[in-house]
Amino acid sequence: MTVTRSVPPFAAGPVSAVAGVVAVVLTVLSGRYGYHRDELYFLVAGQKLDWGYIDQPPLTPLLARVSTEVFGNTPMGLRVVATVASAVTVVVVALLAREFGSSARGQVVAAVCAAISGFLLGVGHMVSTATFDLLAWMLIVLFAVKLLRTGDGRWWLALGLTAGVALENKYLVVLPVAALLLALLIAGPRHVLRSWWLLAGVVLAGLIALPNVVWQFQHDWPQLTVAGGISSDDGTENRIMFVPLQILQLGPLLVPVWIAGFRRLWRLTWPRSVALAYPLLCVGVLAVGGKSYYALPLLYVLMAAGAEPTLAWLTRHRALATTAAVFTAATSALFTLPVLPTSAVDFVLPVNKEQGEQIGWPELTATVAAAVPIGEPITILTGNYGQAGALRRYGPAHNLPLAYSPHMSFADWEHPPDTPTTPVLLIQLERSPALESNFPNCRLLTTFTSPVANTEQNTTLLRCDPPTTPWSTLWPTLRRFY
Structure with missing residues (x-):
């Protein structure tokens, strides 16, 4: 009852x-x-x-x-x-x-x-x-x-x-x-x-x-x-x-x-x-x-x-x-x-x-913009969704091209076109020989210094030659789920 x-x-x-x-x-x-x-x-x-x-x-x-x-x-x-x-x-x-x-x-x-x-x-x-x-x-x-x-x-x-x-x-x-x-x-x-x-x-x-x-x-x-x-x-x-x-x-x-x-x-x-x-x-x-x-x-x-x-x-x-x-x-x-x-x-x-994850994104975008020669076609490849999201949000003000990432759902939304082939700006939290092996002649351009000691501190920016494999073939191998 x-x-x-x-x-x-x-x-x-x-x-x-x-x-x-x-x-x-x-x-x-x-x-x-x-x-x-x-x-x-x-x-x-x-x-x-x-x-x-x-x-x-x-x-x-x-x-x-x-x-x-x-x-x-x-x-x-x-x-x-x-x-x-x-x-x-x-x-x-x-x-x-x-x-x-x-x-x-x-x-x-x-x-x-x-x-x-x-x-x-x-x-x-x-x-x-x-x-x-x-x-x-x-x-x-x-x-x-x-x-x-x-x-x-x-x-x-x-x-x-x-x-x-x-x-x-x-x-x-x-x-x-x-x-x-x-x-x-x-x-x-x-x-x-x-x-x-x-x-x-x-x-x-x-x-x-x-x-x-x-x-x-x-x-x-x-x-x-x-x-x-x-x-x-x-x-x-x-x-x-x-x-x-x-x-x-x-x-x-x-x-x-x-x-x-x-x-x-x-x-x-x-x-x-x-x-x-x-x-x-x-x-x-x-x-x-x-x-x-x-x-x-x-x-x-x-x-x-x-x-x-x-x-x-x-x-x-x-x-x-x-x-x-x-x-x-x-x-x-x-x-x-x-x-x-x-x-x-x-x-x-x-x-x-999480406090630090709210700081430094405009500065990272400015660092990327400074590394890209004005008017030069380039493909921006980021290592995580935070970097890609920041460049999508703040990049247009710097006339940056669309940023791509194989991380999480970014991997499904877009990948770089197979043609025309352009140099690659590779943005990584840490240098990855396995990832860089897909792109010939990678050289370090600069290292990002964040205003706070957050995850993006010491992010590296590298300039590489275009991949030897078409992006549509390479892209599934780059996918990251976490």
Whole structure:
């Protein structure tokens, strides 16, 4: 027998105010530094809309296209969608706290904890698949919790709809869904699984995700190749740093909040499966060598559950709590947002290398332009999608020709024409004898010095003779999936 549990009123005003502050902060800072390397990739992908790409489904490039078409092709214009998604995420975290029985003040505590957390601010600052993944996961769990609280099987439809859309953003969403289903089988209540609404939700999710699944099938599942390469390259490091990075990425002083949330959900019994889903998800991510942030969104769920017990502690230690909140907000902003001058960014790179990935792209383009004699036909071949994206974005202002890359989906979009043959400007992070062997008489022109110690530091520019093999024949051998 299902017992419908009532929930407190929603603290719409205060929670919206917290979300509004997040939106204002992200907007004010959104134009600093510049595009991230992934954003440069999304800009090009958004101009070449398809049902799929080598390394991802189509939703994030589509949102990048919409945002730049409406608000302009600038970092600030691109990031409007990320800002909105993160502000809405703050609201959804508060709604989750409400589902767990938190009072209005407890809901505000949940919203504030989300708002000052490093991960939310980091993914909210720029457009990434993780930005929309976080919001999708919060909505999926919100609908799952409503299902458990009310026993109304129709929530499976909302869950399926959200999961389907999330699958068009990133396949990673299958992990929390699988963890939730396994947790339900272990901890219950199992009666919610005995419903035709569950089947309807699965069908709905499948129909929404089907176009990208078909695209992946038609292209021999390249996303699995990409995922396998990431796991083989970084799997051991990901496992070693899994716990420390989760603590750092959310915020060390927020650990007691989500621990209190886990204990509270376990004691409430009816949402016990939600608590169990987190360790189950961690086991799955560790098994495949995934990154620490793959499991991080469920900590926001535990944090929402821990808001009410945390509130009782806050009332007894207000000065200490205020200090902790200010410290967490300040450190989160320092390490995830562009608050430092570029000359000081090297300080935060050991903790968050993504800061450096937003700096130096116009300078790299200028270096390339200086290496190309005016009016000389040349083929520009870049080693990664960040370089190619930067030259596509900033190159026209320098009258540079179209830049090509065999990296990720750039390999599918264009390759150099077989005729006419022109010299090659080869741009590499590191010298590669295997790659250079395809181009006779390569000589070093210059080495790029980035303003910060980021990935592109010491990128080499070489001038080579045209390849002896036609580009159409050579191109498939140059493809890189990771």
